[in-house]
Amino acid sequence: xxxxxxxxxxxxxxxxxxxxxxxxxxxxxxxxxxxxxxxxxxxxxxxxxxxxxxxxxxxxxxxxxxxxxxxxxxxxxxxxxxxxxxxxxxxxxxxxxxxxxxxxxxxxxxxxxxxxxxxxxxxxxxxxxxxxxxxxxxxxxxxxxxxxxxxxxxxxxxxxxxxxxxxxxxxxxxxxxxxxxxxxxxxxxxxxxxxxxxxxxxxxxxxxxxxxxxxxxxxxxxxxxxxxxxxxxxxxxxxxxxxxxxxxxxxxxxxxxxxxxxxxxxxxxxxxxxxxxxxxxxxxxxxxxxxxxxxxxxxxxxxxxxxxxxxxxxxxxxxxxxxxxxxxxxxxxxxxxxxxxxxxxxxxxxxxxxxxxxxxxxxx
Ligand code: ZN
Ligand code: ZN
Ligand code: ZN
Numbered sequence: 001x002x003x004x005x006x007x008x009x010x011x012x013x014x015x016x017x018x019x020x021x022x023x024x025x026x027x028x029x030x031x032x033x034x035x036x037x038x039x040x041x042x043x044x045x046x047x048x049x050x051x052x053x054x055x056x057x058x059x060x061x062x063x064x065x066x067x068x069x070x071x072x073x074x075x076x077x078x079x080x081x082x083x084x085x086x087x088x089x090x091x092x093x094x095x096x097x098x099x100x101x102x103x104x105x106x107x108x109x110x111x112x113x114x115x116x117x118x119x120x121x122x123x124x125x126x127x128x129x130x131x132x133x134x135x136x137x138x139x140x141x142x143x144x145x146x147x148x149x150x151x152x153x154x155x156x157x158x159x160x161x162x163x164x165x166x167x168x169x170x171x172x173x174x175x176x177x178x179x180x181x182x183x184x185x186x187x188x189x190x191x192x193x194x195x196x197x198x199x200x201x202x203x204x205x206x207x208x209x210x211x212x213x214x215x216x217x218x219x220x221x222x223x224x225x226x227x228x229x230x231x232x233x234x235x236x237x238x239x240x241x242x243x244x245x246x247x248x249x250x251x252x253x254x255x256x257x258x259x260x261x262x263x264x265x266x267x268x269x270x271x272x273x274x275x276x277x278x279x280x281x282x283x284x285x286x287x288x289x290x291x292x293x294x295x296x297x298x299x300x301x302x303x304x305x306x307x308x309x310x311x312x313x314x315x316x317x318x319x320x321x322x323x324x325x326x327x328x329x330x331x332x333x334x335x336x337x338x339x340x341x342x343x344x345x346x347x348x349x350x351x352x353x354x355x356x357x358x359x360x361x362x363x364x
Contacts (some may be wrong), residue, residue: 005142007137010036010052017054025052025098026092026116030107031134031301034229037077039070042105047088047112048076051095061091093119093235103128106308129306137298137306138320143230143343146324147299150232151342151353153185158236158356165364166219167240171195171208178223187225188234191303192219194222201336204293204328214243219363226305230301233324235340238361240321250287250329251337251360257281258339258358260327261295261309265350267344271313279326287329296324299342317345319322322353 013025013036027033027050034040037060037208041048048066058077062070064111067081076156082088093116102120104113105128117125141149157178166174178193196206198217206220213219217240224233235252261278275295282291293311299322307315309323326340341354 004140005140006073006076008037010058010076011360012135013052013131014054016135017103020103020126020130022101022103022126022131023252024096024102025054025131026050026096026102026108027052027105027128028108028112029133030105031136032105032107032128032306034157035132035136035301036239037070042066042262047092049088049092049112050124051092051100052077053095059095060097061088063088067263077249087159089115089119092116096120096123099123101126101127103131105132115134124274133306136300139300139322139344140320142320143260143300144229146230146319147232147344148353149344150187150225150227150230151234152233153227154182154232155185155356156185157181157223158221158234158354161221161236162357162363166213166217166238167215167323167364168212170210170212171200171206171219171328172210174206174213174219174221175221177241178221178244182223182225182232187227188229188289190223190225191223191231192222194220198335199333199335202332202334203339204330204336204338213240215291216244218243218247218337218360219293220336220338222338222340226301229301231299231301233299233303233342234339234356235326235338236356236358236361237337237339238363240363242332242362243360247335248339249359250290250331253282253287254327254337254339256293256331257327257357258325258341259286261327262341264353265309265317265323265325267317267319267345267347269317271307271309271315271317274314274325275311278325290329291327292330296326296340296343298323299324319345319347321345 222235264277296309327336
């Protein structure tokens with residue numbers, strides 16, 4: 001990422017701060033800081049915080065021992081390092097003197113927020129996501145490329161898993177394999193790898209355990225990680241041996257629902273309409289009550305971020321929005337199914353970043 005891109009992002013943030021009447025942006029741990037600076041703060045009791053004034057400079061207040069990891073960028077921010085005996089809260093307060101409204105990063109530790117509120121009694125605090133969320137939601141070409149590379153890496157794993165045998169293994173064993181494969185495929189970290197078999201798949205966020213996968217089980221694999229700073233997230237379904245007619249019918253409906261969701265994701269379509277398009281298919285198939293979650297979530301530096309594809313979200317899709325389309329069918333005590341791809345809204349229509357086969361993969 002070149003420095004001018006960071007300067008552009010901060011300039012756009014200042015435009016939004018103007019619109020929202022925010023005087024300063026305070027960013028600590030979490031993805032907002034690297035989005036604007038390329039630097040990820042250590043999640044420590046020692047405070048790292050970017051103070052970006054709307055009508056002024058940006059300064060990154062950083063513990064002295066972390067300073068060697070930061071590259072100062074003159075046109076974006078300067079660095080002010082603090083010593084072990086300094087009070088970093090006082091430093092931040094000094095840079096926000098006279099400020100009426102600050103937008104503070106959503107991931108900032110409560111202890112720092114509380115200390116800052118005490119140090120700045122006349123300042124109003126508002127969530128930084130109001131400023132940064134809409135900016136981060138629209139991906140530029142480099143970001144889409146990073147999302148695509150991450151998607152391709154997990155696609156490869158989804159394809160390889162079709163030739164693996166699942167029967168006789170625990171969910172946890174398959175989970176470990178997925179994590180290892182994500183790292184081998186170039187992810188800097190694995191964020192999650194849900195492996196849910198048989199009736200366990202009816203719990204959308206099942207934690208993989210000691211259940212041994214057996215003949216006839218469906219196996220839901222939903223996995224993703226971070227690669228070059230951007231997230232992957234894919235769900236594919238496997239079945240050990242022949243699926244029952246009930247599983248097959250539900251899966252057929254799910255594929256149609258997912259396709260309907262993807263097709264509805266045109267620039268200008270409202271998020272809630274995309275959700276409704278996928279949901280309608282399952283409702284018509286008599287499975288509406290079994291689809292217990294939203295259709296999707298935005299994805300970028302975070303696995304879940306704006307825009308959320310959910311009823312009640314009237315945000316219109318814009319070119320560069322990246323999000324999952326992941327309808328599911330969950331029948332408690334019996335089985336669960338989900339199918340998930342990452343999609344980018346473009347002027348020439350919705351574009352899937354994942355292309356691993358979407359059929360119910362029959363495995364041994
Ligand atoms: Zn989820
Ligand atoms: Zn997922
Ligand atoms: Zn997802």
